[in-house]
Amino acid sequence: MPSQPEPQIPLLRVRQLHKRYAGHSALRELDFDLRGGEVLGLLGANGAGKTTALQMICGALAPSGGEIAICGHDLRDAPLAAKRQLGYLPDQPPLYPELSVDEYLRHCARLHRVARGDIASAVDAALADCDLGAVRRRLIGNLSKGYRQRVGLAGALVHRPRLLVLDEPTTGLDPLQIGELRALIAEICSGDSGRAAVLSSHLMQEVAATCTRVLVLHRGHKLCDAPLADFAASGWLRARLPGAVDAARLKALPAIRDAHRDAGGWRLLPAAAGDAGAVAVAREIVAAGIPLAALGAEENTLEARFTELVRGAEAQLAAAETATGDGAAA
Amino acid sequence: MILVVARHELLGHWRSPAGWVAAGGLALLYAWLFLLAVEGYLQRPQNEGDGLTAHLLAEYLAPASGLLLLVVPLFSMRLVAGELASGSFRLLQSAPLSMAAVAGGKLLGLLALQALLVLVALALPALLALISDTPLDWGALAAAGLGLLLFGAACAACGLYFSCLTRQPAVAALGSLGTLLLLWLLDGAASAGAGGSGGGELLRLLSPPAHLRSFLRGLLDSADIAYFLLFTGFFWALAARRLDNLRLLGE
Numbered sequence: 095m096p097s098q099p100e101p102q103i104p105l106l107r108v109r110q111l112h113k114r115y116a117g118h119s120a121l122r123e124l125d126f127d128l129r130g131g132e133v134l135g136l137l138g139a140n141g142a143g144k145t146t147a148l149q150m151i152c153g154a155l156a157p158s159g160g161e162i163a164i165c166g167h168d169l170r171d172a173p174l175a176a177k178r179q180l181g182y183l184p185d186q187p188p189l190y191p192e193l194s195v196d197e198y199l200r201h202c203a204r205l206h207r208v209a210r211g212d213i214a215s216a217v218d219a220a221l222a223d224c225d226l227g228a229v230r231r232r233l234i235g236n237l238s239k240g241y242r243q244r245v246g247l248a249g250a251l252v253h254r255p256r257l258l259v260l261d262e263p264t265t266g267l268d269p270l271q272i273g274e275l276r277a278l279i280a281e282i283c284s285g286d287s288g289r290a291a292v293l294s295s296h297l298m299q300e301v302a303a304t305c306t307r308v309l310v311l312h313r314g315h316k317l318c319d320a321p322l323a324d325f326a327a328s329g330w331l332r333a334r335l336p337g338a339v340d341a342a343r344l345k346a347l348p349a350i351r352d353a354h355r356d357a358g359g360w361r362l363l364p365a366a367a368g369d370a371g372a373v374a375v376a377r378e379i380v381a382a383g384i385p386l387a388a389l390g391a392e393e394n395t396l397e398a399r400f401t402e403l404v405r406g407a408e409a410q411l412a413a414a415e416t417a418t419g420d421g422a423a424a
Numbered sequence: 425m426i427l428v429v430a431r432h433e434l435l436g437h438w439r440s441p442a443g444w445v446a447a448g449g450l451a452l453l454y455a456w457l458f459l460l461a462v463e464g465y466l467q468r469p470q471n472e473g474d475g476l477t478a479h480l481l482a483e484y485l486a487p488a489s490g491l492l493l494l495v496v497p498l499f500s501m502r503l504v505a506g507e508l509a510s511g512s513f514r515l516l517q518s519a520p521l522s523m524a525a526v527a528g529g530k531l532l533g534l535l536a537l538q539a540l541l542v543l544v545a546l547a548l549p550a551l552l553a554l555i556s557d558t559p560l561d562w563g564a565l566a567a568a569g570l571g572l573l574l575f576g577a578a579c580a581a582c583g584l585y586f587s588c589l590t591r592q593p594a595v596a597a598l599g600s601l602g603t604l605l606l607l608w609l610l611d612g613a614a615s616a617g618a619g620g621s622g623g624g625e626l627l628r629l630l631s632p633p634a635h636l637r638s639f640l641r642g643l644l645d646s647a648d649i650a651y652f653l654l655f656t657g658f659f660w661a662l663a664a665r666r667l668d669n670l671r672l673l674g675e
Contacts, residue, residue, distance in 0.1 A: 154517040156671040177520040188515035192439040204428040205519040249515070 103166040104129050105179075105257050105290045106151065111160035113146050113314075120146045121314045124160070128257070128290045133283050135305030135322075136294040137400060142311040144294035145185060148261050151292065152182040164257055178207060181255035185262045187246025191235030195226055195245050198234055199252050206253035220248040223278055239266035247275070251282070258282065258291040264300055276304045298397040308396070310403050313411070317403045325396050331372055333360040334388040335379070347382060349374035361392065425521040429529025434536045437499065447537075450495050451544050457487050458548040477561040480549055481640050485568045488545050489636055492538070492576050493604050499537065500583025501597035503530045504667070509591045513670075523667035527660055531577075531584055538576040542569050564642025571639020574652035578632050579604055581659035588666040607631050 106128035113121045121143040128134055136144045149155035151162055153169055153176070162169040167176035190198060199217040208216050221227050224244040229237060234245055243266045250258060258279070264272045283291050295301050301308055301322075308325055310317040344353035344362065349371065352363040364371030372389065379386045392398060437443035461483035465476055474482070507513040516526050546569050553560045579600075586599035611631035614624040628634045632655065635648040 152514075152518040154514055154671065174520040174522070177518060180518060182514070182518035184511065184514045186511040186514075188512040189510075190436075190512055191510075192436065201428075201432055202515070205425070205515065205521065207425070207520060 104163075105165055105288075106292065107161070107163040107166075108147075108151070109161040111147065111150060111162065112158050113143075113150060113155070114158045119314050121150075121311075122316075124311075124316055126309060126316075126319055128292060130256075130288040130290055131283060131286070132307055133279060133291045133293070133305045134307045134309055135301035136292065136309050136311060137296070137298070137301050138294075138311035139296060139404070141313070142296075143314040144296075144311055145261055146314075147311070148182075148259050148292065148294055149184075152180060152184075152259055153177055154182075154184075178253075179256040180259065181206075181250035181253065181257070182259045183246050183250040183261065183263055185265065187242055188249070189234050189242055189246060191233065194231055194233055195221070195237075195248075196230045198245060199248055202249040203252045206255075208253050216252050216254070219254075220252040223251055223282075224248040225274065240268060240271055243267055244271070247278075256289050258289065260291060260293040262295060263293055264295070264297075272300070276300075279304055298400060302396045310400060312404050312407045315407065317407055318399075322396075325399050329363060329367060329371075330392040330398065331362045331364060331375060332358065332388075332390055332392045333362050333375075333379070333386065335360050336385050336387050339384055343382070343384070344379075347375075347378045349378045361398075426525050426529040426532060429516070429521070429526055430532035430536065433503070433530050433533025436533075437537050443499075446495060446498055447541065450491060450541060453491055454488060454545050454548060457491075458484050460484075462552065475561075476558060477564050477642070480560075481564060481568050481642060484549075485545065485565075485572065486640050489572055489575055489633070489640070492541070492572060493579055493608065494601070496534075496538070496576060496579035497583045497586075497597040497600040497604070499534055500580050500587055500600060501593040502587065503534065503584050504587040504663075505590050505593045505596045506587075508670075509593070517671070522664075524661075524664040527584060527588075527664040527667055531581055531656075531660055531663075534580045534584070535573070535577050538580065539573060542572045542576065545569070545572065561642065567642050567644050568640050570644070571636050571648075574639075574649065574656075575632055575636045578652050578655040578659075581656040581663070585659045585663045585666065588663045588670075604632075608633050610634075 104127040106126075108124055108126050111121060111124040112119065124143075124147060126134070136147060138144050146155065150157045151164075151169075153173055162176075164176040165179045167179070169176045190201075193201065196217065199220055200213055203213045203216050221230055224247055226241070226244055226248055229241060234242060237245065243263070247260075247263065250260070260279075263279075264275060267275060279291055279293070283289050293301075293304065302325075305322055307319070307321050309319040339360070341353050341355065344350050344360070349365050350362050351365045354361055362375055364375045366374060372391070376386065376389050379389075437447075458480075461480055464483055465479045504513065507516070546565060549560055549565060552558060582603055583596070583600040586603070587593070587596040589599065590596050607630065610627045611634045614627035614631065614634070629651075632652070635645075635651045638645040638648050
């Protein structure tokens, strides 16, 4: 088994990573580090660059530029040493339908250089982790989609990698299996394990329930990279204000920095953080004679924050394109 | 690590009905060719022509090499194309092994299968010698067996390369079969047209069957061994290069 990496060396180090296809940039200047105990969620719409980023991290796709280091091993200069620390589950699990689950996991263990004497125990552990003991003798081609996904995950785990890379890992799983997978990832990447995971998803709930950090991608650009707690603490409040209320009237209140209405009701940004800010907002709304039916912290803030980030990025891109068009016309 | 990939490939051929059908069909064709060769030997006037060993080399193992050329593309077509189509190639790309090792392992696995098929081809003369107490020149037969193995390795390397070029196994089989038939025809063209001219000699130098001929006479020519090793090494290097290039395309 590989040795424990030095604490100061990130398990994954990505610098200035970019990828171009025929003049189109699929990913631009991506930078981030990942340390033991972290589960990073790559969040983005379809075509945002999530799979491209993961494929490059796994060595399945050559970057147009930039650096990737896994446990201090540069993926370009020392690819074999870097890949020994890596377990990868692509969006389509890399399975051989003609093999049984047991045979497949043994093959994966051999490919990842698990010592001959440790293969049986490594396979047993992976089978137990993914709850595959009952189907270990069955052919993969005869398994359901959910089971195949779990076999793919077991193949990525069998050599106990330090870095786990999962592309849309819950595809095809039922709600119970999704819960078990989340628990498994959390257990594998627990604080003192020295392991970390990167997973991609376009599902907010999945990222919110599984990850400790979120990196938002949009059209190949990194929009945000922050701990999940920062996303949850966006500071917005949700209010139900019956009757006709003007946004300008709300913004005029000193306790409210910003206010707008959407399909879910009013979103209010308090001037002060925490409970004190919320109390001040409630007090001033009532004092101003505006009917207040309900007030609370915004729910599902990851989705709101993601939408906000993407809309902001779209607006910037549109402005940039307009400026470019004006410049060309001039 | 090459052996891990080779083992998987070798066992993979026996996990599908297609592998058994192809190997069984080839064994039946070997048996048919062998019976024709033995019958031809028995029907000719006594004390005329070559001995039994030379007759078997010319009338049994020479056509058997043609069969090998036709069958190897069927075995090699799925080596990489099948994995690209099913998505299982991602497992090899993310594993700690080089693409040269992947190509080498796949080639070695197919060579092991071919070694079994060559042994089957040589088992028939051995059976004849055993049941009829007929003396055979085992040195000449072993040389022919080595020639078939080297020829099969060259065909397999060519097939491996074409399997790296596409996701469609049938296209890979057609590409490698067409290339091997073209190289086969070069020998015929050299013999029929150019005679002893420099162009004819060059065509003959490029053609695998021309280099197999000495083995099928029971001779071991180091130049012919070197030719097959270079031919195999050339296509193995092209395949490894192509697999590395797949990373640029994201396949």
